[in-house]
Amino acid sequence: MQPNLSKRLFSSKLNEVCRQTISQIKEAGTYKSERVITSSQSTHITVNGKRVLNFCANNYLGLSDHSRIREAAKRTIDQYGFGMSSVRFICGTQDLHKNLEKRIAAFHKMEDCILYPSAFDANAGFFEAVLTPDDAIISDELNHASIIDGIRLSKAKRLRYKHLDLGDLEKNLKEAEGSRLKLIVTDGVFSMDGDIAPLTDIVKLAKQYGAFTFVDECHATGVIGKTGRGTPEYFGLEGQIDVINSTLGKAMGGGTGGYTAASKEVVDILRNKGRPYLFSNSIAPPVAGASLQAYQMLDENSSLLESLARNTKHFRTEMKKAGFTILGHEECPISPVLLGDARLASEFADEMMKEDIYVIGFSYPVVPTGKARIRVQLSAAHTPEDVQRAVNGFINIGRKKGIIGDAKL
Template structure:
């Protein structure tokens, strides 16, 4: 029902629609997997962050059922009052061991992990140096902290040095970067950034949401990828992408993790991950610890897809990871491309302004170990057909 107080919202929504920025949300009637069911049709799925295909893995779903059997569903309270079960403690210990970090704490999501961590480390009078393409949850965490945010050019260590040198008025300082950038699939030069942080005595935080389970030995993340153990103060991650479940994690120095248990507001004021989520995440860590099979398949799929797309004449931007953007330029072309793919049985999302800069619209292809070779071949053939039809390749 609309009344005078909310009529402005209809205007805002109409504006979004006429600017082509309105989110039309697809509804799935199947588990998240290589193939999904939408509107009664089976579609080959290249939209999910389900890097290792764990979202519907039989061991993960069984672990969730066992979690319910032993611990029920709801956590009943926030972690600091009565919401911490032995499952939560076990998950944090396993994650700290897996990542070779001093300690780990979990949150309800990667988003809340950032909202907890940044304001716990910096506040008014402090400075944050933030990559200009950092994720929205980092941007919101920075805003909540009320520290001053100084942006540096994307992945540009010289520019980071420049902005650091310009500022002498601060109490504390923190550098924050995404590990893998979710729209371009490129990797932060964390080794060089860690050198700058050490040189200037600045705290360093990385958000490795798209690197967890993907980069490093056996998916141990970006810190492991660059061999930076002990040199990055705090690493934020998510359990909703490669781990296939939901939840957030913060790993790093024990003193920071202890502080987050005292001052991380989403830890103190919002209920914990549920028992089935937590049990499923413990199983995901076990699967990653046992074998690199899924990670090897993920990378093989991604490399094959990228190589063949480039050979056909598509521009795959700066991708270095299983995130492969197919650069198309205009948002209208990206939307038309995505629509045609959908009609042809491939689900791959168009991304345009404001998520990426104007003129940089793309189809973002998320590769997964859930895909087999036949799936990749179908995708390549469909991209080729639609690409020729729309004049993107010849």
């Protein structure tokens, strides 16, 4: 048989299988397509040739396109070049990477820090590297997909507690009795609901049952707490969380990269056994340089955090006044507007786009059936006028669709 022909046969069967799966995804209404942005990531972006106001990026501090971040990236390219072409332990570590790790460890008041290509990798690599079948992981059922995947890769006993349910957490802690290590795992901020884990009680239970705590701070670093140090700062628990995983890809410049901040011993294990660290490329020098700048900016003053808090309060207050149900914690810039019906959420988002306001609807299976919503994310870079425009858009369409009445306005 000609090699080309067998390749084509294989490829057409592969394509056929993919086509069938894709049509099932489309039938389920969960097919994903991308809107292409032809500008920088900012509060105003160009999508499909149209200038729109952006409320769906994790650009909480507005640093993705900030002049200081751009300049830091350019300077770093001039000094350190573009890429590393190597994993860290072979020849992929510059003083830049070490400085960033030191800065992040100090930021989270931890002993050490290890960088990964992404926070997904930091979560995927942690559990397998640190825990054994003698240990137990007790995880909030709504933790991020990367935590779920990371836990699947480990051989530790896996227990799941109901979302934010301390009673169920305690029940699982009892079930984990006898394990060598017990690790409670939670997102600090949950990205679909904008709610915050009850860390004070979680730490109390951890102490009571001799467990350790792991918090994913991807939506909290640079967002929550007086100086942006996340949920441990918000609850006055800095230094009391054992492991913090977070990202460089959201508030802190929005480039790429993630990390684990923890004790020297934990980080040492990860440098020796964390597979996404050992077998994947270093983060690019300009990303490391610009991320360093982001942490420095947050240390200098809290003006960006204050703008973010002002915008969050503005949006949440005005939307509630208009009669909408806004989910999540009142200080969280993730502000999901609950609509219930999946089609309504999707049509609502399309109507908002017609008003040049870019928001996204989420429905099952990303969120439970009947809890479809539009997730609005505020940024420090939005002006009060931008926020009011979004509120007005919601009110206009909400009235048209009969979701809110005039009486409530």
